[in-house]
Amino acid sequence: MTSQSIVWDKFTRFVHWTIATCVVLNLYIVEEGDPPHEWIGYAAVAFVFIRSIWGIFANGHANFRQWPLTFSELQTFVKNEIQRKPKPYPGHNPAASYTYIAIWSLIAALAISGFMMGLDAFWGEEWLENVHNAFSIILQICILAHLLGIAVDSYHFKRKTWMGMITGTRPPRA
Numbered sequence: 001m002t003s004q005s006i007v008w009d010k011f012t013r014f015v016h017w018t019i020a021t022c023v024v025l026n027l028y029i030v031e032e033g034d035p036p037h038e039w040i041g042y043a044a045v046a047f048v049f050i051r052s053i054w055g056i057f058a059n060g061h062a063n064f065r066q067w068p069l070t071f072s073e074l075q076t077f078v079k080n081e082i083q084r085k086p087k088p089y090p091g092h093n094p095a096a097s098y099t100y101i102a103i104w105s106l107i108a109a110l111a112i113s114g115f116m117m118g119l120d121a122f123w124g125e126e127w128l129e130n131v132h133n134a135f136s137i138i139l140q141i142c143i144l145a146h147l148l149g150i151a152v153d154s155y156h157f158k159r160k161t162w163m164g165m166i167t168g169t170r171p172p173r174a
């Protein structure tokens with residue numbers, strides 16, 4: 001695999017930016033709790049569902065069978081990091097894979113808790129608003145970890161890792 005090979009296909013990139021846009025809109029731009037906030041939240045979880053189906057049928061690194069999710073792969077990754085001998089992965093690395101699963105799960109949890117807030121049984125329940133808020137804070141921590149991970153990968157392997165979700169390739173850095 002060369003640095004100029006396509007790592008992330010067009011559909012995966014489209015879904016990535018759609019979900020990222022929905023998340024940014026709901027976290028920082030749209031008025032919380034208003035109908036647009038609810039529609040955008042449901043759109044985000046619908047795209048998480050679509051990505052999950054794509055993960056079963058896609059070719060290449062977007063397919064979940066290609067994700068390094070076993071415990072031994074995680075152990076090897078951590079060992080290499082501790083020994084400062086990082087190894088480049090052709091797709092997502094183990095830490096990134098778990099972060100993405102956490103991000104998708106948190107979006108689903110936000111949609112479920114958001115939906116529950118609208119039910120008569122939970123109307124005005126402060127604990128549920130706190131739970132929804134807590135999920136949104138953990139989501140922001142995961143996104144920060146994600147962006148930091150991209151910066152570290154690009155530093156370690158002298159490649160433009162962030163371009164992976166723009167052009168689909170990770171060209172070398174000058």
Ligand code: HEM
Binds near residue numbers: 033039107114
């Ligand atoms: C990507 C998904 C979502 C994100 C990132 C998100 C994020 C947030 C944030 C940051 C707040 C403010 C929390 C606070 O400061 O107390 C909020 C409030 C709220 N969200 Fe969401 N949300 C999402 C999805 C949804 C969905 C799908 C619904 C409903 C169907 C929903 C309903 C609400 C409501 C009703 C509030 C106001 C709660 C209150 O009165 O304190 N959210 N959301």
Ligand code: HEM
Binds near residue numbers: 143150162
């Ligand atoms: C709210 C903001 C964001 C969220 C929720 C988010 C979430 C995700 C998720 C879930 C994945 C896995 C994609 C998949 O396999 O389908 C991913 C991958 C990726 N994201 Fe983001 N992302 C966000 C912002 C960004 C930004 C701003 C950049 C560019 C700097 C970026 C660049 C990437 C790249 C390059 C990958 C693939 C990394 C790799 O090669 O392993 N993301 N992101």
